[in-house]
Amino acid sequence: MGFPAWVINNIPTLLRPLLLLSLSIYHFTLTVYETIFVEKQPKQLFDLRKLRFKSFARLWTHHGEEMSVEMPGPLTDLLSQCHGVVLDIGPGSGQILPRFDPKLITAMYGAEPAAELHPALLKNAKKFGFGDKYNNLLCGAEPESLIPALDKSGVLRQMNGRISEKSEGVFDEICCVRVLCGVPTPKETIRGLYNLLKPGGRMVICEHVVNPWRTEGRIAARAMQLFYTLLGWPFFMGGCELQRHTFDYLKEAAGEEGWASFNLQYIEPKTTVPFIVGELKKRS
Numbered sequence: 001m002g003f004p005a006w007v008i009n010n011i012p013t014l015l016r017p018l019l020l021l022s023l024s025i026y027h028f029t030l031t032v033y034e035t036i037f038v039e040k041q042p043k044q045l046f047d048l049r050k051l052r053f054k055s056f057a058r059l060w061t062h063h064g065e066e067m068s069v070e071m072p073g074p075l076t077d078l079l080s081q082c083h084g085v086v087l088d089i090g091p092g093s094g095q096i097l098p099r100f101d102p103k104l105i106t107a108m109y110g111a112e113p114a115a116e117l118h119p120a121l122l123k124n125a126k127k128f129g130f131g132d133k134y135n136n137l138l139c140g141a142e143p144e145s146l147i148p149a150l151d152k153s154g155v156l157r158q159m160n161g162r163i164s165e166k167s168e169g170v171f172d173e174i175c176c177v178r179v180l181c182g183v184p185t186p187k188e189t190i191r192g193l194y195n196l197l198k199p200g201g202r203m204v205i206c207e208h209v210v211n212p213w214r215t216e217g218r219i220a221a222r223a224m225q226l227f228y229t230l231l232g233w234p235f236f237m238g239g240c241e242l243q244r245h246t247f248d249y250l251k252e253a254a255g256e257e258g259w260a261s262f263n264l265q266y267i268e269p270k271t272t273v274p275f276i277v278g279e280l281k282k283r284s
């Protein structure tokens, strides 16, 4: 067993996020150093949003692969069934692409706002057999960024670039894997994604969320989420928030009509980074 694996296996669970936080502070520091002294672009330091994306992209480029070896719960099984026209939100460098079956997919759209990750994303799309089916979009998941990018790509053609509460949607599947923790307006963004789903379409979810301490979680883990947030977790981790009520936002996204089925399970609910994993189906 190597040193990092030993540390991860032996450190108390509530302290494990400290390793990731330290790593992200290290990459942030190096990003600032490179921006000033290597790229000689000190002015870029004033665009904090861009700087944080760049620093997170650096962290992900170095460690994304090892952080994707084991994924929580039934995620691999759920992704392997994705078919038709698929939207992958925040695909990063494409670490989860090998879990899809490209033969079942007609077209795949990856909405990734970190430009630095696109070369690796395209490389992995090719490596894992997507060929021309893969369309990388330089945008975020929030409607004001995503809709124009989808429109430009041509996928909204049949609806003249407009998606409203009443439109039928264009995607058979929308995948959100380790991304909704970082979108700037989660409620509106998730509602926007719901509108983009076809009737009968499916959302595949794998997200870390606020600790469910009132039910199956643990109050100490909930307190540690607050502690890490105060230490600067969202700042150094590219906007990632530990205390998101994503479960509720997903449930509410279907409005009064409700989801045809809503199956999400908590994975490791007693930890500081508990996940919800599962699938949601829109009514036909």
Ligand SMILES: C[S@@+](CC[C@H](N)C(=O)[O-])C[C@H]1O[C@@H](n2cnc3c(N)ncnc32)[C@H](O)[C@@H]1O
Pocket: 060, 068, 089, 090, 091, 092, 093, 094, 095, 096, 111, 112, 113, 114, 117, 139, 140, 141, 142, 177, 178, 179, 182, 183, 184, 238, 239
């Ligand atoms: C933890 S990585 C996960 C990547 C990939 N989904 C996976 O699980 O391997 C989070 C990704 O979300 C992207 N991201 C950050 N803000 C976003 C936003 N507003 N919309 C879409 N993606 C975003 C980041 O650039 C990063 O690539």
